[in-house]
Structures are given as structure tokens and as C-alpha cells.
Amino acid sequence: MENENAQVSRAEYEALRAERDQLLALLRALPDISFVIDTDGLYVRVIGGANETMYIDGKTLEGHTLHEALPAEIADRCLNLVHEAIRTGDLQTVEYPLRVSEVALLPDASRKGSKGEVEQWFEGRVIPLSPFDHPKPVALWVAVNITPRKQLEQYWREAAHTDSLTGVANRLRLFDRAHREVERAHRHGRPFCVLMIDFDHFKRINDHYGHATGDDALRAVTRACGEMLRDNDFMGRTGGEEFAVILPETDLEGARHTANRLLETVRTIQLPNAAPDLHLTISIGCARLQAGEGLDRLMRRADEHLYAAKAAGRDRCCGDCN
Structure with missing residues (x-):
């Protein structure tokens, strides 16, 4: 056995x-x-x-x-x-x-x-x-x-969070990042500012030069602005011709400096092939995060300042940083 x-x-x-x-x-x-x-x-x-x-x-x-x-x-x-x-x-x-x-x-x-x-x-x-x-x-x-x-x-993760026209963050990704930065700013008592940006006379650009030129203008402006922002700044498209820039670790003086640089940068942009005589400008609303303030309220205040900049003649920044 x-x-x-x-x-x-x-x-x-x-x-x-x-x-x-x-x-x-x-x-x-x-x-x-x-x-x-x-x-x-x-x-x-x-x-x-x-x-x-x-x-x-x-x-x-x-x-x-x-x-x-x-x-x-x-x-x-x-x-x-x-x-x-x-x-x-x-x-x-x-x-x-x-x-x-x-x-x-x-x-x-x-x-x-x-x-x-x-x-x-x-x-x-x-x-x-x-x-x-x-x-x-x-x-x-x-x-x-x-x-x-x-x-x-x-690739698909980025595509789901990226604006397909301009390549910057879409609204979902922008607000997700902004919520986290607001929480961090409150937790550590750090300054935080938001810039709301709108193209001036964008409908007129589309009507006069065509939507393709309007798209070229959006891409040119977002690209130029993105190149001058700091690594920890974050830009996203909130809809149409409106964009927002969140500025972590930035006080009002820093926000004012950034807004002025954005205004100057856009003024120098040219579209020689599509519209050589077109002069681009933007309007900006600036808001600084206040104690106990949530993101929604902060963005509403920045948006209100943006409309004030439009009403004051465009091509300028209005808001907390003035």
C-alpha cells in the first residue's frame, strides 16, 4: 500500500x-x-x-x-x-x-x-x-x-475636464479646484482671490468676422493669459466667452497686478490671418475671499464686479482690488 x-x-x-x-x-x-x-x-x-x-x-x-x-x-x-x-x-x-x-x-x-x-x-x-x-x-x-x-x-479623464475649444479647464474642473482652494484658504488662513473675465463685444466679433474668428480669438486670449499666469494659478472657462482665474496664496495687491497684466496681454494680441484690424480687450471682476465666505458667494461678488467693469466702459478691472 x-x-x-x-x-x-x-x-x-x-x-x-x-x-x-x-x-x-x-x-x-x-x-x-x-x-x-x-x-x-x-x-x-x-x-x-x-x-x-x-x-x-x-x-x-x-x-x-x-x-x-x-x-x-x-x-x-x-x-x-x-x-x-x-x-x-x-x-x-x-x-x-x-x-x-x-x-x-x-x-x-x-x-x-x-x-x-x-x-x-x-x-x-x-x-x-x-x-x-x-x-x-x-x-x-x-x-x-x-x-x-x-x-x-x-486622455479621457483630461477630456472630461477640459474645454474642447480652448484647452483650459471646463466649468466642472474649475469649480472642483476652486472649492478645494477655498477650503484650504479658510483652514490655513491664507489669502485667495478670484478673477472673472469676459470678452468685450464678443457678439460683435462673431457677427462681423464670423464664428471661426471668434473661436480663434478665444483660443488666442486663453493661450496668452495662461502663459503669463503662475504655476499654481488656475484658469477655466465658465461658459460662452466667460472665464475665471483662481489665485491661491494671492492678496489684493497680487490680484490687481495679475489683472493688469492680463488686460495688457490681451491688448497686444493680434489675429493677422483672420482679422488684422481687430483689437481685443477683456473686462475683469476681482473678489477676495472673506472670512466665512463660501465659493458661491465669492464667485457672485466677482461676477457683480465684472458687470461693473462692463458698465464703466470695459477693458478694465473692478472689484475688491481697486
């Missing part, structure tokens, strides 16, 4: 080995790269990665550990997943960004230069691999390059 059990166990073992060998043969033919990693984080074997446009040859990793190859935080996370897969016997998955330059054991020719600094995204699929000719338990880590998918997701 013992002999029969031993024979059954041996047969099962050989069947598992055959299954493993078939799996490894299949992995070698796949475009994605795979790693056999033991409980110490040792790269026992590197397999596949036939798609050279998506992967760098990782054979230099064999015989080294995760912590020798990767930044400590990433290595810790990977090793924890290997342990969890081996402990539970279940598939573990994770998405993670990685640059070639971050993998210390890859050849310098691959790590250096602009290509090495490009962030790529991978989906790691980790399963226990048994039996295997190694003294310690191992797991198979299949790294699927999902960079194109991530880039597409990023």
Missing part, C-alpha cells in the same frame, strides 16, 4: 512538473515578461518579454533580489505580494508605475537617456508556482505592460 501511495505521489509530482514545463514554455513565447521569485525576493528566473518595444531584457536580474534591483518601497510591496500568493495559493494582482532608470541592475544603455525616464505602467499577476527546482517556495510574477491603457484613461 505504501508503495502504491508513493507511486501515486510520484505520478502526481511528474504531472505537476509537466504542467509547469508547459507553462514556462508558453511564457517564453509571450510578449510580456515574467519572473520566478522566491520568498527572499530572489529573481530565480526571468522568462519572456519578447516584445522589445515594451520590455527591456531582464536576464541581468537573475540571481539578484528585488531590493537590489528596485527602490525599497516598490521592492517591499512586490515581496509582500509574493508572500501573499504563496501563503494563500490565490492569484494576487497589482498595478504599479516604474521607470527603466529605477531598475538598478538593468544595463546602463537601457537606463540612461530619455527613454529610461519614461514612466510605464504594469499590471503584476502573481501566482504560486509548484513544484520548482529551487530550495524555497516560489511565485510566478507576470508583468503585463498596461501603459497604452493608462495613457488612454488619462
Whole structure:
């Protein structure tokens, strides 16, 4: 009976080995790269990665550990997943960004230069691999390059929050950012200002020069204004020919300075191909966040100041900063 059990166990073992060998043969033919990693984080074997446009040859990793190859935080996370897969016997998955330059054991020719600094995204699929000719338990880590998918997701996220005509933030994104900045300003007692902007005589531009020229004017103005704003300033289109600029960490003197620069910038814009004789101007309403004030009230006050600027003759700024 013992002999029969031993024979059954041996047969099962050989069947598992055959299954493993078939799996490894299949992995070698796949475009994605795979790693056999033991409980110490040792790269026992590197397999596949036939798609050279998506992967760098990782054979230099064999015989080294995760912590020798990767930044400590990433290595810790990977090793924890290997342990969890081996402990539970279940598939573990994770998405993670990685640059070639971050993998210390890859050849310098691959790590250096602009290509090495490009962030790529991978989906790691980790399963226990048994039996295997190694003294310690191992797991198979299949790294699927999902960079194109991530880039597409990023594109659609940006498209959902970007004004398609001008490329600046749309109303949804602008107000989301403004709400967060208002909360932060109140929490830390910091100054915060808003500029409401409206094109002067925009209907006249559309009627006289055509809507295509009107669109060109909107794009030219938002582009020029965006280039002169600070990195932490934020511009968005609120509708039609109206825009808003939020100015974190900005007092009234700073808001006045920004508004005047915007006015001057727009006055210099020309559309030589569409309307060489067209002179563009904008009107601006400025409001500073007051104690206990919410975003809605702040924007209403800025809008009221904008209409005051229109009534006073346009091409000017009115509001708290005057």
C-alpha cells in the first residue's frame, strides 16, 4: 500500500512538473515578461518579454533580489505580494508605475537617456508556482505592460475636464479646484482671490468676422493669459466667452497686478490671418475671499464686479482690488 501511495505521489509530482514545463514554455513565447521569485525576493528566473518595444531584457536580474534591483518601497510591496500568493495559493494582482532608470541592475544603455525616464505602467499577476527546482517556495510574477491603457484613461479623464475649444479647464474642473482652494484658504488662513473675465463685444466679433474668428480669438486670449499666469494659478472657462482665474496664496495687491497684466496681454494680441484690424480687450471682476465666505458667494461678488467693469466702459478691472 505504501508503495502504491508513493507511486501515486510520484505520478502526481511528474504531472505537476509537466504542467509547469508547459507553462514556462508558453511564457517564453509571450510578449510580456515574467519572473520566478522566491520568498527572499530572489529573481530565480526571468522568462519572456519578447516584445522589445515594451520590455527591456531582464536576464541581468537573475540571481539578484528585488531590493537590489528596485527602490525599497516598490521592492517591499512586490515581496509582500509574493508572500501573499504563496501563503494563500490565490492569484494576487497589482498595478504599479516604474521607470527603466529605477531598475538598478538593468544595463546602463537601457537606463540612461530619455527613454529610461519614461514612466510605464504594469499590471503584476502573481501566482504560486509548484513544484520548482529551487530550495524555497516560489511565485510566478507576470508583468503585463498596461501603459497604452493608462495613457488612454488619462486622455479621457483630461477630456472630461477640459474645454474642447480652448484647452483650459471646463466649468466642472474649475469649480472642483476652486472649492478645494477655498477650503484650504479658510483652514490655513491664507489669502485667495478670484478673477472673472469676459470678452468685450464678443457678439460683435462673431457677427462681423464670423464664428471661426471668434473661436480663434478665444483660443488666442486663453493661450496668452495662461502663459503669463503662475504655476499654481488656475484658469477655466465658465461658459460662452466667460472665464475665471483662481489665485491661491494671492492678496489684493497680487490680484490687481495679475489683472493688469492680463488686460495688457490681451491688448497686444493680434489675429493677422483672420482679422488684422481687430483689437481685443477683456473686462475683469476681482473678489477676495472673506472670512466665512463660501465659493458661491465669492464667485457672485466677482461676477457683480465684472458687470461693473462692463458698465464703466470695459477693458478694465473692478472689484475688491481697486
